[in-house]
Amino acid sequence: KMSFPHEIRLVIFVFYMMEAMGHMVLMRFNMTGFYVVYKNPLPLLHKLSYFCYLGFVYIFGVLNLLAGVNICTSEQPSIMEQVLRSLICCFVYVISSMLMLFDAELDLNDIMATKKPSNQLPPEELLHPYFKYNHLHSQAITSMVCSGIHMLHFLVAFYALSYSEDT
Numbered sequence: 001k002m003s004f005p006h007e008i009r010l011v012i013f014v015f016y017m018m019e020a021m022g023h024m025v026l027m028r029f030n031m032t033g034f035y036v037v038y039k040n041p042l043p044l045l046h047k048l049s050y051f052c053y054l055g056f057v058y059i060f061g062v063l064n065l066l067a068g069v070n071i072c073t074s075e076q077p078s079i080m081e082q083v084l085r086s087l088i089c090c091f092v093y094v095i096s097s098m099l100m101l102f103d104a105e106l107d108l109n110d111i112m113a114t115k116k117p118s119n120q121l122p123p124e125e126l127l128h129p130y131f132k133y134n135h136l137h138s139q140a141i142t143s144m145v146c147s148g149i150h151m152l153h154f155l156v157a158f159y160a161l162s163y164s165e166d167t
Helices: 006-039 044-073 079-113 123-127 135-162
Strands: none
Touching: 006 044, 006 135, 044 079, 079 135
C-alpha cells in the first residue's frame, strides 16, 4: 500500500477543505433548486435530474469530508485512492455541469416555445425555476469550479504517486 510523503499531507488537507467549501456552495444552489421544483408542477422525469445532482453532491461531499479526517488521523493514507477519487469527482462534476446547462436550456426553450405574442409574460415564466432563481446556471458554474479544484487535487496526488519512494 503506497502512502503519501508526510510533507504533502498538509497540501492535500487544504484541497479537502477547499472541496468541502465548494460542495457546501453547490449544496446551497441544489437546495434552492429543490425549493422551487417542489413548488412547481414539473414532470417526474424532470425532477429526477435534480435528485441525481443532489446525490452526486452529497456522496462526494461526504466522501471528501471523511477523507479529510482520514488524512489527519491515518498513519498510511492511500495515494491511489486519492488519485482515483479526485479524477472521478472531476469527471462527474464536468458531466453534471454540462447536463445542468442542458436542462436549463431545455427549460428556457420550453418557456419560449409557449410564449404569447403580446408583451405580457405568461405566469409560468415568472414561477419557473430558470427565471425565479436561475439556480441551474449558478449550480453549473459552481460545479465547474469544484471540478477544477478536484483536478488540481488529482494533479498534486498524481505528482505524489509519481515521485513516491514506493513506486
